[in-house]
Amino acid sequence: MNKIVERLQNGIIKENPTFVLMLGMCPTLAVTTSAMNGLGMGLSTTVVLVMSNLLISLLRNIIPDRVRVPAFIVIVASFVTIVQFLVQGFIPSLYASLGIYIPLIVVNCIILGRAESYASKNPVVPSIFDGLGMGLGFTLGLTLIGIVREILGAGQIFGAQVLPLADAGKAGYTPITIFVLAPGAFFVLAALVALMNVIRAKADAKGKTIAPATGCFAGDCESCSMGSCSGKSSVKADSVAKEEE
């Protein structure tokens, strides 16, 4: 039970894919023109993440190490296809606005990252919750960006007009259109990441560490998805060197 809570917390707060790990930036920037699109994209990814983590964890002792990446991709692609058909069949409007980004979930680095760094090494139940935590963290990030962009760019939240628009002669909100266009995604993402860092720094100063930037500091290399981390690579290099000896 403890492990489950820890995994959820890790995905949503400690290693939030959008604000901390900076993974999956392509859909993050492209589809968050509205809160609904962000939520839809996040939840689709969550479903794929949970299912692929589940299956990969089940098969982790069967998949040969050398062909693990193609094997992961086949599993992920199957679930993405299922999700794509379901969205197309039941929420056609969301399918129309997400477009190519649903099939592109296959190459979303969060999914392959979690498969590689967590699900392929850990038992089934923690893997499911790892996928759920990461997926919800991603959904949270996308929805937050979507909400900010929708308010500033259209005066709406989830399609409902919250700021009355200015009409001829009537005072009201004039939408700042740039926020629903591509540059706005960069502005909002940067501002939110900066805000998260401020909150983190403030908490650190008070002595309440919300979370270290990555799992490195706790020595938790197993669950860490930062492939380029120097500490991890040196560990790997050491083990390789030992094998060669």
Added chain:
Amino acid sequence: MSDLLNVTSSPHVRDKVDTQKVMALVIISLLPASIFGIYNFGVKALVLILVTIGSCVASEWIYERIVHKKNTINDLSAVVTGLLLALNLPHTLPWWQAVLGGVFAIIVVKMLFGGLGQNFMNPALGARCFLLISFTGSMTSFTYDGTTGATPLALLKAGEHVDTMKMLLGTTAGTIGETSVIALLIGAIILILFGVIDLRIPGSYILTFAVFVLLFGGHGFDMNYLVAQLCGGGLMLGAFFMATDYVTSPITPMGKIVFGIILGILTGIFRIFGASAEGVSYAIIFGNLLVPLIERVTIPRAFGIVKEKGGEKQ
């Protein structure tokens, strides 16, 4: 530091010009265009200029306060940014949009990248494009003499006849500072005489653009069309006052000419083949992004250094 006795190793800087003086000269040279803009569009233009400058200076002051940096509003660069931005806005723009533009120019384009000298694109133009994309309606509605009318460039694009004499004087619709070519040229002469800018960037920019219009404008050797293209829109303002910004233009002599040629071609493409009648601001900020590359390939060879054969040795 004492100006009299200052023992250092060479090279020695003998000039007493500093950022503040350069910026003050730029402001003085922009005054003719600003005064004409106020005469042309009335007191609303004056209010907009003051609001934009105020917004830029206040943004810089507040930002530096918050992040505990040295206060730099005395170098007048924020005033120049504000004035340039205001000259690039139609006088009918709501004041709060101008304020937003000033905040964007100073905080997003300049301060977040490290302040004056570190900004990768011209802050005033960055803000103009931000406003143009965000508030297309109010940024492209121009009124002159109480009636909403098209700018000379838009008329030209629609194939109508324009009065080039009026465009030289500046009694046409447009943004506050761009209409009067004569006022802008007076300012440009001041800048050149005081050595603040040289003619490489504006010269190669305007020349390239003229050649481009002659070749691809579709009007052959029509002097009226050519002069109207040269005097219309923000070309003069952009070429003399914004493309020459020290921070965002190349420092190598050859690079300046390359930069001007690139701007001329881009402006021509945007104006003649693009959907919009104007393209100077996009051309310049696009050129700003190419500056590091241009500088890299145009570094002058030091005297006495022999160029190595082939590209093998580094």
